[in-house]
Amino acid sequence: MPNKEAKQIKNITNDEIGALQYLAGYVVRKFIKKSKNSLNYKSNENQDIIKILNNAISKNSTDQELIEAQNRGGLTAVNNECQQILVKAEIQFRNKTNINDLQEIDINRMTMELLKDTEVVSFYNSILTGCGVDIDNDVSKNLLENMVKLYFRVRAFSLAKDITTKYKLKLKQKNNKGGLRKTLKKQSKE
Numbered sequence: 001m002p003n004k005e006a007k008q009i010k011n012i013t014n015d016e017i018g019a020l021q022y023l024a025g026y027v028v029r030k031f032i033k034k035s036k037n038s039l040n041y042k043s044n045e046n047q048d049i050i051k052i053l054n055n056a057i058s059k060n061s062t063d064q065e066l067i068e069a070q071n072r073g074g075l076t077a078v079n080n081e082c083q084q085i086l087v088k089a090e091i092q093f094r095n096k097t098n099i100n101d102l103q104e105i106d107i108n109r110m111t112m113e114l115l116k117d118t119e120v121v122s123f124y125n126s127i128l129t130g131c132g133v134d135i136d137n138d139v140s141k142n143l144l145e146n147m148v149k150l151y152f153r154v155r156a157f158s159l160a161k162d163i164t165t166k167y168k169l170k171l172k173q174k175n176n177k178g179g180l181r182k183t184l185k186k187q188s189k190e
Contacts, residue, residue: 008095012087024086025076027150028056031143032076048135049143055130056082081123088120089148093155105159107152114148115141 012020032053040046058077078086092114097105114120124144128135 010091012090016090017083017087020086020090021078021083023151023154024078024083026154027086027147028053028078028082029076030150031147045136045139048133048139051131051133052127052135052140052143055079056127079127081126084123085120085144085148086151088117088123089114089151090155093152097156097159102163105152105156107149107156110152111145111148115145 032050035041035046035049035053038046056078058079092110096110124140128140
């Protein structure tokens, strides 16, 4: 039986960091928007979430070239700690989905595994201490879990789209291997 596992990915290249920063900014912006539009906007829990998310935003986005190039006012640049959390998530996502016959992506299991990573916890604690306020432990853990799940969900949709596009392209190439004359010659020889 052939091995389904491919080689393990250890890090992300500098070329891929820009796209990762863009996606990380999307995740943070989505949660900020959700919190601000919530019916419980004034609740302490919601205000804690907004403080955490605002602390995950980078004040200086000049080092994030893709965001600077694409930004017309709606993109969010994340700080280094938030970026490192999602780099870890991306590496884990690639390692878990880098198999030949992928049938499903277990986002919940990947999220729980990532939340046990000591580096991820350390980066997130750094974001929390930067808030300067005492934040409920359950709120902060729930936010991190939901952010990672959203990241994995977006990546899963992206991967599914890539797989279907490759399949359609391969099918199209298979069906268009030549003109009518070549096809008839091949069929007559068989």
